[in-house]
Amino acid sequence: MVFKRILLKLSGEVFAGGEGFGIHPDTIARYAEEIREIRQMGMEVAVVVGGGNIWRGRMAPEMDRAAADHMGMLATVLNALALQDALEKVGVDTRVQTALQMAEVAERFIRRRAIRHLEKGRVVIFAGGTGNPYFTTDTTAALRALEIGADVILKGTKVDGVYDSDPVHNADARMFRTLDYLDVLKRGLKVMDATAISLCMDNKLPILVFNIAAPGNIKRIMSGEEIGTLVKE
Template sequence: MKVDNTKYKRILLKLSGEALMGKQNFGIDGDVVKFIAQEIKEIYDLGVQIGIVVGGGNIFRGVSESAKGMDRVSADYMGMLATVINSLALQNALETLGIPTRVQSAIEMRQVAEPFIRRRAIRHLEKGRVVIFGAGTGNPYFTTDTAATLRASEINADVVIKATKVDGVYDSDPMKNKNAVKFDTIKYIDVLTKGLKVMDSTAISMCMDNEIPIIVFDLFGKGNLKDIVLGRKVGTLVEGENDK
């Protein structure tokens, strides 16, 4: 049932490729993809317009150990292709749940995805289709975090929601430091000056310039995504100096 009390009407969800592999060393865990699709369905049923950018680290990462000695540009293009594989896997899981979905690729590959066209993407969202943006920005040297903030800006998203394996932003790695302190809210500029690993600096700067808030949350907390779009406090909110 669609309701009107959602805080965010149009979102950009950023998923890491690593999230899709679950506890495996690489590849795609079908059960994890089904779980993610079910979480997305909960907010889709609320009438939220959903854009998604998914990484490719579970298959190939341009700056990983496996890419050592390889030309960076070639490695990055391989990483972009990996994101398309993940996009198609997520599309299949969503459509199995009856959610109409389109994959748009920044690299043209008409047999498997539409080319990215901003107006078409917005039209899909308005018609109630989930749009998955594959192949990053289509350019080397840019991460999928930057692709997410770029697409969020282009589709006029209300928020970038970054799914991670931890429940927010900490002052140090909570996996390594049991005394790490979690931030409920933090300013863009503080993320940059403190060198916190929320997103890369280009992505953070783009959100700051375009005044798009970022919410970092634990993807595997059931119902977290729904709570976020309903305006409940989940994870860490990254915002501007003038935001309350």
Template sequence: MSTNPAYTRILLKLSGEALMGNDSYGINRATIEQMVREVKDVVDLGVQVAVVIGGGNIFRGVAPAAAGMDRATADYMGMLATVMNALALQDALKHIGVVSRVQSALTMQQVAEPYIRGKAMRYLEEGKVVIFAAGTGNPFFTTDTAAALRGMEIGANIVLKATKVDGVYTDDPKTNPDAERYQTITFDEAIAKNLKVMDATALTLCRDQKMPISVFSIFKAGALKRVVMGENEGTLVHV
């Protein structure tokens, strides 16, 4: 087996919910520590890693109070939650010796740099992990869309969507034990079958720009590294 990574620059999409572990909301410390170790294993291969992180774990704690709130206001609150997650991820990476930079699509100079494409690419070339926070900076767009957009902007080889499920299935594997995992599937098939890969905007963006997506479980030990090495892990969505 080759020891060379199949991808040299990746965009990792982490959902906020993945940071909860088994908690109902918030950040589970053991979970985030396990995640950053997986990231370090890939960085040590010489792979350039950028991360887009969601905020559902933080926002979930205030969701009841947000019921009936204006959508744009709620989305901005969600963007702030992603900044909190980005800072937590940066701190966890620092503790294991991985240098990272947080860039936010919303300006908040005391805690994060503004998103500047050229600086982000330079950081990646220097071997730093770049964490993109605050989504696209616009309401009505999800962090899935932000992942697709940032992946294209930085010239990533692939978008890796890290979830709690180890790929895309023909049905919900939690309720249907006979559901089968797709090893590969085309964008058109995923859209036609309404499979839960990413939101429709992100999926269409990746299809149009021929940006492959890999969906895998961040909770499987070594799964991220296996995806980066091009092994049969998760589901590859391609043109």
């Protein structure tokens, strides 16, 4: 498949490297270099970041859910600013847009402005989730990808693709090369949450799940190599 405009979904946990918590500068620097490489290939790149390396609402079940989710949205802004810094250090013009109002550190999300940034060759990082509690950053990725007219969502994970069982605990787990949206929903496969999958299905937006921990995978995908699992109609 040939892609011109992509949305890269980075979960919070991949920002922590192998440490499980916090922000690992060397890991983020590598992501920035890989994004720089595909920008040089002419790709338009947007990124949605999670915040689970800093905070997840389910970490405090005794808290009000909306308050806990708002804390998670703020965590995504920290990751977005860290990635922006790494990208600009390798010469990539970058803008952070958030669903929350914080004009001193980032732009407010405006769809047409985001598209214009992409057309000018800037990387746009979307933070703050959708701005609403009860919605995941996976759903944010699906929503923003559709709003900017992305050709695909690239979901970077710690495994090579989507498996029929957990490959960490089952050596015989089988990886799928392709899946359709209904298979993902019926099998309960951990690609994205059901809201995000349904949104992609309704709008025929493909999702490519791949291992971002393997250096060079983003460029390989953009060069046409078959990597990971493609979820499509």
